[in-house]
Amino acid sequence: MPCTLLTLSTPSPRALRWLLGLCLCALSSAGAGEVPVAVAANFAAPMQKIAAVFEQDTGHKAVLSTGATGKFYAQIRNGAPFQVFLAADDATPERVEREGLAVAGSRFTYAVGQLVLWSPRENYVDSQGHVLRTGDFTHLSVANPKLAPYGMAAVQTLEKLGLADTLKPRLVTGENIAQAYQFVASGNAQLGFVALSQVMEDGRIAKGSAWQVPAAMHGPIRQDAVLLATGRDNAAATALMQYLRGDKARAIIRSYGYGF
16 A cells, blocks of 8 residues: 655744744743732822733733822731832831841832822912912812821922911821822812822823922932832742833833933
8 A cells, every 4th residue: 555645844934933922922921920019009000001011021910009108018017918019208118128028129219209289270270389378279188198208298398388387277188199189180179289190191281280399399209119028939029120120111100200
């Protein structure tokens, strides 16, 4: 009986590239992991974008929780399963590291925040913040200065202006900067101190009017990231810490008005 010889054709370059892509994708998925991240409320929007490109580039998924830095500190001390902490200040990550709850030497400044006085009303907040003295407003929104560094910066600004006592009866206090922003956006307060990142879009104030508070009027809002001890052995956590220092992440951070 004659024997039939089977021959395999050589794959085309295009087919080889397709097969290689499948292999790389499979390897990436096999090594992908998740990292739970505690994110300061002011950094929620940029971090959502960073998490998306981080997952595209590495296969790892960052699972985000946003809130007040002070509350996150308490939760971390009580065993919350976060592995990376992106705070709204530099003092809290330093404390976490000092208390042995973070990997020594992992802390770095990922952004420097900018405080603004903002109102959704056009041409209401002037470029010097004189509206705080002359404006006909009932409520001024700030974040809780005991929990949120942006709230502390707002209080320091009012003290610098000599208005802390005068405006104290008009203050409405949000638990964090996200809630402080919501008070103003919803109309429950006519204006408020918020993070520039919350009202900036494509390099400008997206809506309303704002005064960018000079940095000399309050303590610097250096925002530090730290790798928590619970994430020491998680490749996804280590990868995220490295990714935050990279060009893609920094471009996103800069687009929201942060410095470095």
